[in-house]
Amino acid sequence: MRMLRTAALVGAIAVSAAACGGASDNNGNSGPSGxxxxxxxxxxxxxxxxxxxxxxxxxxxxxxxxxxxxYVAAYDYPPNTVLANVCEQMLRITPDFKIAPGLAEKYEHPDPLTWVYTMRQGVKFHDGTTMTADDAVASIKRHIDPANASSWSTVFRDVTSVEKTGPMQVTIKTSKPDVLLNEQLAASPGTVESAAFLEKTGKNYGNPSAKVNCTGPYALDSWNTGDSMNLKKFPDYWDKSLTPKIDNVKLVFISDPSARTNALLSGEVDGGYMLATNSYEKLGSSGNGKLYFGANTGGYNAAVTNLNGPLGDVRVRKALSMAIDRKGIVNAALDGYGKPAKSLLIPDAFGIAPEKGKAASAALPELTRDVDGAKKLIQEAGADGKKIVVVTSNLAQEISVSANAIQQAGKDIGLNVELKSVAPDAYTALFTDPSTRDGIDILVTNSYDMTPDPLEMLQTLHTGDFGNYGKWSNEEYDKLVDQALATTDDNARADIALKLQDILLREMPGIPLFESPYSVFMSNKITGATPTMAMMSYPWAAQLGSAS
Known part of the structure; x- marks a missing residue:
């Protein structure tokens, strides 16, 4: 899923903290060093x-x-971090990044165009009412209704009907095979909210006054705008294996990276995800807590948002890619804690076939810097002196550093790269409002998956998809995406994903930049948080407890 990560990119340092589960270094090898x-x-x-x-x-x-x-607008880290504990989906992403039953205790696929879900009996919403199949139907239909402008609407583009077909049964019909539809019901697209609550709150649903009424292990108790939210343990939660050990979790909003670091160091705050890279040394050696790094399903890239200008020529896109100093970006933006990307997909995006993803990534050549070769491509394309506009922002260091590196790369090969600086809020809007991208050629973004399937990100570059910011279109690519959507075998689908990756490397609708793992810090008081991208859907706070 192509989304902006609106915080300093996580990187990595060696940490001496003991950890459960396997560990791998930044080359994908087990061991303490990269x-x-x-x-x-x-x-x-x-x-x-x-x-x-x-x-x-x-x-x-x-x-x-x-x-x-x-939940229809939960398309970024802050809302998903909260909702993962409060609302639940038809299916569930587990901490080991697998798909398991969720509010639907089982699902069946009787034919290529039909998915049947049997909902759990006795599940309670936070207001005490009981979940039914009607709630699931109403919740899914909100994504399909254009009046709601769902960020996930393209997930349901092939859906022809969503119906209650039994007391606790929901049937979804599609116009063509779509395996990814089922998988994405484990993320925001599959959220189940009370139909009565949706009707009662109307357009106020999800705001600080109306709040939400879901089935998760925590209920949203209060929302103090500009300051914090409080999550309260839900005593009637159905999954006893995830009964929270902490009665109340206060989520405080701290936008300044230095202030967040200080709050963690002082013990004012017990934990947090996605920390600024320049805080790692302090946090990792403070003795006040432990810093962990987990699998990340995405990396940063320069998304091409305008194919009507110079970047409409693939030679110009390739030339710019060849001229970018990726190692310089990693050093300047991440203090060296990361590595240059080889493609838009990274190995951890292949949750459906992990070994295949690792092997394929290892076999890919590095995207080495070749300024002379890039200059020749610019000359061949007749693009010398042509203007390209790259948006930048002080929202996060990796954005501004990447934009500056792209500008320098353009200068080195004869392009006129202009930086357009926008405020943090305006930068975020670029990903949800197409009109804000007018006059912009490149947008630095983070493409990641919320499910274990690389097809989730890959299908966003299908013609007409919401996340296809540059309206790139390739018939060969579209046919392969459709083929993958109809392929139920995970390994076979991963093979198609690798073919799609080859096309992206050949055509460069997005220019790979760099990648790094996920980060989480917890004070010495607590432990248990999910350290991977699974926390975007999995109730990570329900795993928290005292460290002793």
Missing amino acids: GGNSPTPYQTVALTPPGKGNMASATWSLYAEPQTLD
């Missing part, structure tokens, strides 16, 4: 030590306040 393209070693872990005892309260930091908690 190497390769990154001068800094680090380990990733699958899990953190489980929470042990009960606690009355804990405080967690968010780098930004969610604009809304309406």
Whole structure:
């Protein structure tokens, strides 16, 4: 899923913290040290030590306040970090990044165009009412209704009907095969909200006054605009294996990276995800807590948002890619804690076939810098002196550093690259409002998956998709996406994903920049948080508990 990560990109340092699960270094090899393209070693872990005892309260930091908690607009880190604990989906993403039953206890696929879901009996919403199939139908239909402008509408583009077909049964029909539709019901597209609550709150649903009414292990107790939210343990939660150990989790909004670091170091805040890279040394050596790194399903790239200008010529896109100093970006933006990307997909995006993803990534050549070769391509394309506009922002260091590197690359090969600086809020709007991208040729973004399937990100470059910012269109690519959507075997679908990757490397509708793992810090008081991208859908706070 092509989304902006509106915080400083996570990177990595070597950490001495003990961890559960396997660990791998920044080359994908087990062991304590990295190497390769990154001068800094680090380990990733699958899990953190489980929470042990009960606690009355804990405080967690968010780098930004969610604009809304309406699940149809949950298309970025802050709202999903909250909703993962409050709302639940038809299916569930597990901490090991697999898809499992969720509010639907089972699903069937009787024919290529039909998905049948049997909902769990006795599940309670936070207001005490009982979930039914009607709630699931109403919740899904909100994505399909154009009046709601769902950020996930393209997930349902092939859906012809969503109906209650039994007391606790929901049937979805599609016009063509779509395996990814089923998988994405484990993320925001599959959220189930009370139909009565949706009708009652109307357009106020998900805002600070109306809030939400879901089925998760925590209920949204209060929302103090501009300051914090409080999540309260839900005593009637159905999944006893995820009964929270902490009664109240206060989520505080701290947008300034230095202030977040200080709050964590002082113990004012017990934990947080997605920390500024320049805080790693302090946090990792403070003794006040532990810093962990986990699998990340996405990397940063320069998305081409205008194919009507010079970048409409693939030679210009390739030339710009050839001229970018990726190692320089990693050093300047991440203090060396990361590595240059080889493609728009990274190995951890292949949750459906992990070994295949790792092997394919290892076989890919580095995107080496070749300024002379790039100059020749610019001359061949007749693009010498042509203007390209790259948007930049002080929202996060990796955005401004990347934009500056792209500008320098353009200058080195004869392009006139102009930087357009926008405020943080305006930068975020670029990903949801197409009109804000007028006059912009390149947008630095993070493309990641919320499910274990690389097709989730890959299908956003299908002709007409919401995340296809440059309206790039390739008939060969579209046919392969459709073929993948009809392929139920995971390994076979991964093979198609690799073919799609080859096309993206050949055509460059997005220019790969760099990648790094996920980060989480927890004070010495608590432990248990999911350290991977699974926390975007999985109730990570329900795993928290005292460290002793």
